[in-house]
Amino acid sequence: MTAAATATPRARAALAALLALPLLALAPLVHARWQAADHLTTAVGVVALLGAAVPFLVRWARGHLQTLSYGVASTLWGAGVTVAGLWPHATLGPVRLTHLALTAAILGMLGLGVQHVLAARSGSDDPPLLHDALVLGSALAVAGWEVVNRGGLHGDTAWHATTLLLVLAASSHLGTATALGIEHTRLRRTAVATGVMTAATAVAAVAPGEHTTHVAITVALLAGFTAAIGAPTTAARHSGVSSARAARRVEIASLVPGPVLFCDIALMVVSPRLDPVLFGLYLWVLLAFTARHVVTARAVDRSTARLTFQALHDDLTGLGNRAALHHALTGPDRDHSLVLLKLVGLDDVNDVLGVATGDAVIRAAADQVRRTADDRGATAHRTAGDEIAVLLPGGTDEALHLARALVDGVADVPATVPGAGRFPLSAVAGVAPSPAPRPGDEPGDPMTALLHADIALRDARLAGPGHTSTYSGAVAAAHARRSLLREQLTSAVRHGSVDVHYQPIVSFRTGRVEKFEALARWEDPLLGRINPAEFIAVAEESNLVVALGEHVLRSAVRRAADAGVFRAGAGLTVNVSVVQLQSPGFTDTVHDVLTRHRVPAHLLTLELTESVFLDADSPAERVVTELAGLGCTIAIDDFGTGYSAFGYLDRLPVHVLKIDRSLTSSLTHAGHGRSIVTCVVDLATRLGLSVVVEGVETEEQADACRAMNAPLGQGWLYSPAVPCTDLPEQLARTYPVPRLVAPGA
DSSP states (O other), X not given: OXXXXXXXXXXXXXXXXXXXXXXXXXXXXXXXXXXXSOHHHHHHHHHHHHHHHHHHHHHHHTTOGGGHHHHHHHHHHHHHHHHHHHSTTOEETTEEHHHHHXXXXXXXXXXXXXXXXXXXXTTOSSOOHHHHHHHHHHHHHHHHHHHHHXXXXXXXHHHHHHHHHHHHHXXXXXXXXXXXXXXXXXXXXXXXXXXXXXXXXXXXXXXXXXHHXXXXXXXXXXXXXXXXXXXXXXXXXXXXXXXXXXXXXXXXXXXXXXXHHHHHHHHHHHSOOOXXXXXXXXXXXXXXHHHHHHHHHHHHHHHXXXXXXXXXXXXXXXXBOHHHHHHHHSSOSSOEEEEEEEEESHHHHHHHHOHHHHHHHHHHHHHHHHHHHHXXXXXXXXXXTXXXXXXXXXXXXXXXXXXXXXXXXXXXXGGGSTTOTTSOOEEEEEEEEEOOOOTTOOOXXXXXXXXXXXXXXXHHHHHOTTOEEEOXXXXXXXXXXXXXXXXXXXXXXXXXXXXXXXXXXXXXXXXXXXXXEEEEEEEETTTEEEOHHHHHHHHXXXXXXXXXXXXXXXXHHHHHHHTTTTTTTOEEEEEOOHHHHHSTTHXXXXXXXXXXXXXXXXXXXXXXXXXXXXXXXXXXXXXXXXXXXXXXXXXXXXXXXXXXXXXXXXXXXXXXXXXXXXXXXXXTSSSSXXXXXXXXXXXHHHHTOEEEEEOOOSHHHHHHHHHTTOOEEESTTTOOOBOGGGHHHHHHOBOOOOGGGSTTO
């Protein structure tokens, strides 16, 4: 940036005043030369000089630097016309001063036009607009030289030289003005005004000095200058929105030189004359047309290369896209393997830091994947928002090593993006072979390898973040089973075929059943009895968990109410997933169930996992508060095995802690399991919470729980989950309790 651009407004104003001082010399100069001057031309020049220079200096002093080029060009044009008017018959050596002054004026306007046409295609793959102006200007120069010579205007060698320079300058500016006016309609007024000024200036320089001619020329100069003063002066920029229309207008402009040259050639045929300058101009026209076609060809090549790159590459990461992967998998000449990598943890980054930061993480991950892939001769392609496929020559063993390296590399990515370091990023990967076609094989779908890699990826996702899996028959069979399970489960949920069983929760002191836990059970006619862990995982994978959870809640409460569970004062516990809590209207659903079956709210316990409470002020946490407000009991399932951030116990309405079965199994073994459970029971007692010990399978475990004053237990020692028909029997039953701790002992 120049010093003038960075100067303070006061300094710019002082400099503008200094530059305006030469204008004060105009009055005595015009007064001294008035008798010998061309009055009209001088008047036009002075008006133009003042009208161009003074507004420019005022705006420039206020910081409008974009008017610099327009102000300089207009000032130069006004100065040239003024000099030509004050010394109409003067010579500078063998050269007429008028020619030189008016040529300088036209060159000033040409400079402004060139600046505009250079900027008009900035950032575009289209041919530079200057080449269209050059072609048109060269054709007009030929016609202008013909007009000068056939119009009877002659002089000595110096006269011809300056006239040729004047014709070239005027033709070039007319070409730029025409091309610019066609390209940008908002600058058409500027183009027409400066074109009129240029044409009038050129005619004034070479035309005879009749008074009538000079009056017409002067009027044209004034009209052009008046129109130019109010016309837009900001340099035009290429606009992608109007590029198609602009291209068509420029095509029209490129057709103009043809008829001009045709008329000139026809005139040469009818009335031939020997003129080496004219033949030189014809040669210049040929060179201009050649340059135009060369530049157009290069622009087409650039556009083709850009479009090809865009068609085969991802905009965000620069990696190959799905189309490029399809091309690479089509007819390979050797065996390849495909690694499909999925980023895990991007949702947290997008939700908290925004999509822009998420995109930055994706770019950083893509760069890491590209570097790792390049080191092993592989190519990376982005096939989905958070999925990257890497194609590697060789077998699946090499690909499996690459997959592990990619998974390890992704873990370091958040540290390279500002603000994302506190969000862990991991990945899972699926590997599949992509063998080259064998002789005699029928061509198959080239994207089969991607399908197989996706199946292996799903298998790796079940194992958890950081895992990889290779496609095999067993993996394919497991995927087919999950797909069938998803289809059958959808139908089962829709028709209410998923059953509910009830496992009793027993008091260690009395042996009486205090409540039941509702557990989903499903026996499919086609697949038989399905393990709950399996079909619940499928439900979570396929977004069926909300519908399944609502079915279990409604069915469990209805059947328990019909069996007299609530009339007996026993409670019911139902598991609720995080997804259910985040679904709209879950609180209303619970309220509707309680109202419809007239169940006291405190007898319904909703079991939640600890992950619900990790994000303070989350929507799920607000729903938990609403449920507690209804009077429902809130229990934390599997307490002690997850994150166990004890702070939420004070922050949120928690009533029950359920100790996980993994801790229960350690009660009778060496280690710290018993101490941990004792601490949890003591913590709950101090906080006024109840405790349920899960997985009680032996009397020894039950005795340990009694010794630490745990109130309730649940497990196979008492009963597995039973159908609703057995609920009355369970309510009437009293499980054995050692005599030493029997009630009243």
